[in-house]
Amino acid sequence: MQNSSSDSNLKSNTDVQSSTQILQQHFGFSHFRDGQQQVVDTILNGQSSAAIFPTGSGKSLCYQLPALVLPHLTLVISPLLALMQDQLEFLASKGISAASIDSMQSKEQSQQVMAGVKSGHIKILMISVERLNNERFRQFLAHIPISLLVVDEAHCISEWGHNFRPDYLKLPKYKEQFNIAQTLLLTATATEKVVSDMGEKFAIEHNNIVLTGFYRANLNLHVQGIKQTEKDNYLAQWLNDKTQSSGIVYVTLQQTAEQVASSLSAKGVAATAYHAGMDSELRQNIQQNFMNGNIKLIVATIAFGMGIDKSDIRFVVHYDLPKSIENYAQEIGRAGRDGSPSECLVLANYDNLNILENFVYADTPEASAISYVINEIIEQAKQHNFQWEVVLNSLSSQSNIRLLSLKTLLVYLELAGLIKPAYSYFAEYKFKLKCSESELINKFDGERQTFIQAILDSSDKAKIWYALNFERMAVQYPSDRSRVITAIEYFDEKNLLELQSKQMTEVYQVNSNPMDLALLNNDMYSRFEQKELSEIKRIEHLLAFFASNSCLSLQLAHYFSDHRLQQPCGHCSVCLGSVALMPPVPQLKPxxxxxxxxxxxxxxxxxxxxxxxxxxxxxxxxxxxxxxxxxxxxxxxxxxxxxxxxxxxxxxxxxxxxxxx
Known part of the structure; x- marks a missing residue:
């Protein structure tokens, strides 16, 4: 937690330079965008804040600027690698020391970043929320003073949000564990209910939640009801006068991206497919060519565009229906970031409605599967002093519950009071020495020599590799598990050995008080049914929105609690007199x-x-x-x-x- 001397340093720095001066000096901007200064000044005044800004409105600056002034590390939780890389490139261009730790890095690269964080050279560290499941990384963070926790895509913390991620629910506890005084929540798409939920979880004062409004007058929203077989021809004609402009056509499936790009190209509209099934080098090449204007039109699955800050995208087309209104809002937000007029078109029909709904039903566990998990917890708790250890992938397979749904179930069981997260660890630590045992031991003296000898003696030895055996170590030389891991990591850092760790195990404390397990099981199943119903209603809301005879911009603004737009926009397809008429759905065989x-x-x-x-x-x-x-x-x-x-x-x-x- 920040001490009083840190606070005084913060105040003296901001007295010398105002936030506007820092903005000009380090970022080269003459003024803040709407809402930015209020959030920045709230953070610099030592309070937590939330920024609910539309896509492309400069949310990232709200932590980037304070990070220059705050005395310690700014830790950013970001959901996608593409988002991290885009922001890191921007910060590097401004001479601001920032880095990420991610799964694409080598061990040497990660260690270099951690050394930079430890020395204080790196001011901003970006990680995924899953990185915090890593016991070794959490141990590292425990020794790092952190001024600010930034949660990007913060709507993921709310189960009423459109992209709920259970791991996000742990962030308030991590904030407490690492003694982080301040939090900044960032999102572009959150309803009033979700905003309230986010604020409560991090105890952010209502006055410090800044909503700048969703409506953007330069975006012209259009919905065209159309048969599936007519989409390609209609789209090619619609794009005919836009071949010199940059744009994105969004589709649901990878194969559709290929088919539509091929169809458009055959009709004289140059188009390039982009999706996760492509080689990463090819994807990067396509993305770079799109950014520099060599490729004008991308036909892509929805992952494309996350973190892409291209200001002159003139149109965004949804060839397939988006997953939700929130997804739609986020995706059209990539158009017209330069403020110039841009077109947003949806080619709508109800042909794939059932497939869209069916994905929701796939996530709901059977009542018998929930019962299996609860019984596993109770049985193991009886045998292990009310403690439960679980490897999630194994339990997912055994219980037949999808991994994300299983994580959600464990969160629900925690909220119900059955379990409480204790810690997580790698079930297996293996290492091979890069020097002899005697050389390693002789680098130290006194009690440390005895401790290191005990680690080596208690480990399970193969031909080359050693495996830590914590149970044997506890008998031979009783010591805290964390001390053993810290020692092994230190040796790894000093290149005295090579360390490998795998199979994450989550450890929970189980409530020792008797509970009505039948009632608990019914309650858990009921929660999933409610969530299922909520997701189905979200789809129904989406369909009603596209077929509506009311102003699309006005509906969208009010959905996201922007009440500054009080009259029809005058430039969406409904306002221009074209209400979408959905073609009849093809009849299915009884x-x-x-x-x-x-x-x-x-x-x-x-x-x-x-x-x-x-x-x-x-x-x-x-x-x-x-x-x-x-x-x-x-x-x-x-x-x-x-x-x-x-x-x-x-x-x-x-x-x-x-x-x-």
Whole structure:
């Protein structure tokens, strides 16, 4: 936590230079954008804040400037590597020392960054939230004074947000654990409910939450109701007079990106596909050419554009429906950042509505799977002094709950009081010496020699590699586990050995007071059902928005609590007299015309005693689960045969047939 001398240093620095002077000197800007100065000054005055700004409105500056003044490290939690790299390049161009630690780096690169942080040379460190699950990294952070915790895409902390990530819920505890005095939350897309939830979790005063408004007058929103088969021709004509402008066409699937880019190019509109299935070097090359204007049109899946600060994107097209209003808002926010008029078009129909909804149902665990997890916790707690250790990937496979849903379940169980996170650790630490045992030991003296000898003697030895054995070490030379790890990491840092660690294990304390487990199980399942219902309503809201006869800009502004726009915008497709008329959805073959027994026979046999109506329905709708991956069911007859049908209709059909067989 910042001490009084640090606070006085902070005040004296800001007395000498105002935030505006720092802005001009270090960033070369003559003035702040709307909302920026209020957030910056709040942080420099020693308080926490939240910036709810539209995409492209300069949220990053709200931590970049204070980081220059604050006495210690600014730690930034960012969800995507692309976001980090873009911001690091900007900071480097301004001569500001910043770095990231990420999975793409070599061990030497990560150690170099950590050395820079430790020395105080690096002022801004960017990491993913998952990095904090690393026991070794948390131990490193525990010895680093941190002035400010920045949470980018902060809506991820709210389960009512459109991109809830359970690991974000741990951030308030990490803030406390690392004695970080201040927090800055950043997001572009948060409803009033989500903003309130974010603020409460970090105890941010309401007056320090700054919303600048969502409406941007230079964005012209258009929705065109259209049949799927007519999209390519319509899009090619719409783009005909825009070939010299930069733009993005968003699609849902990688194969669609390739197909649409090929179709447009064949019609005389030069287009380049971009998606995660491409080689990373090719993706970087395409992105760079788009940034410098050599490529004008990108047909991409939604990951493209995250962190891309290109100011002159003149149009954004949604070839497929976006996942939510929040996603739509974020994606169109990449257009017109220079303030010039830009077009945002959605080609809308309800053809893929069922697929969109079905993805939601795939995330809800079965009640029996939830019960399995709870029983595992209780049984292990009885045997291990009310402590539960879990490797999440293994439990996901055993319980047949998707990994993200499993993390969410554990958060729910924590909120219900059954478990409480204690710590996490790597189940296995292996090392090989780069010198002899005697050389290593003789680099130290006194008690340290005895301690190091005990580490070596208690380790399990193979031909070259040693594996730490904490249980044997505790018997031979009782010492704190963290001391052993710190020592091994020090040797690694000094190039005396090579260290490897793997298989993250989460450790929880389990409530020793008896609980009604049946009631708890029902409560957990109910929470997932509520979340499922919330996500379905989000899709319904999205569809109603695109088919609405009310001003699109006005609806969008109010959805994001921007009440400064009080009248129709006058320039969206609805205001211009063109309400989207959705074409009729193609009729699907009635389910009673299919033979359930012949279609479901293979999956029922494969699942055996694990077979259930829900699992059979997921199989038929093409929804993956851990058990399907384990059993390799994709090649079986019937997989994804009903992906265009509503999941609930398929489940009712399956239940009816199971009961009559």
């Amino acid at each position: 389910l009673n015309e299919f033979s359930f027994n012949s279609i479901a026979k293979d999956i029922i046999e494969k699942l055996g005693e694990k077979s259930s109506a829900t699992l059979i329905s997921r199989f038929l709708c093409g929804l993956t689960t851990p058990i399907f991956t384990k059993l390799r069911v994709r090649k079986l007859n019937g997989f994804a045969m009903f992906e265009n049908y509503r999941f609930n209709d398929i489940r009712s059909w399956v239940e009816k047939n199971i009961s009559t067989n």
